[in-house]
Amino acid sequence: MPEPKRSNVVNVDRAFFAVHAARLARRILGCTLVRVLPDGTRLSGIIVETEAYVGVDDDGSHARGGRRTPKNESMYADAGTVYVYFTYGMHYCMNVVSGTIDQPEAVLIRALEPVDGIAFMQAARKRTRDQDLCSGPGKLCQALAIDRSLDRSTLLSSGPLFIERQIPVRRPKVATGPRIGLSCGGRWAAAPLRFWLPSSSCISG
């Protein structure tokens, strides 16, 4: 039985994700990331900040130099696959795989503007302003209950995670700058591969 479509929501298919990471990073700004919990609760937020990790040559990427391990295996999967990793012994971060199969590119989702399920997010995040519920890659995974069990899942069906794209009223203004938190130096640390909507108050610090 087909699900009722929300008006204004455009279909997102594999071709939407199968572009260069820097292109996808811009493309998903303004889209809505939706998380459906096992009990059916819908959590969502508008994507307002992203970073592109552009392939084996990218010194900032987990796949630099062609590194391929059980941890980052999903980076090598089809466009539209979810890559979730665990870092600093306490945080998860979520990526959307872009490009072509076997070419490890991905877009890190760095911040959301909360929309649905704000009460759940508040409970999951504890004493923080609504504007900081999802203002960082680890924060949004906490708020949306995203962990490694969602690694390797796909955004291409109405599963636990998917993306909704609204018809834009007007093309949003996008700011760019260097990515955050990289341990590498040089041109890859400086490359303007971080993208955000400067109109949002939910950008990571």
Added chain:
DNA sequence: ATGACGATTTACT
């Protein structure tokens, strides 16, 4: 077997 590290967050001076 061991050690160093990390695409971060939070608290504290």
Added chain:
DNA sequence: GTAAATCGTCATA
């Protein structure tokens, strides 16, 4: 501004 928290993963031995 600086530092602690905290542990799975991977490279080296």
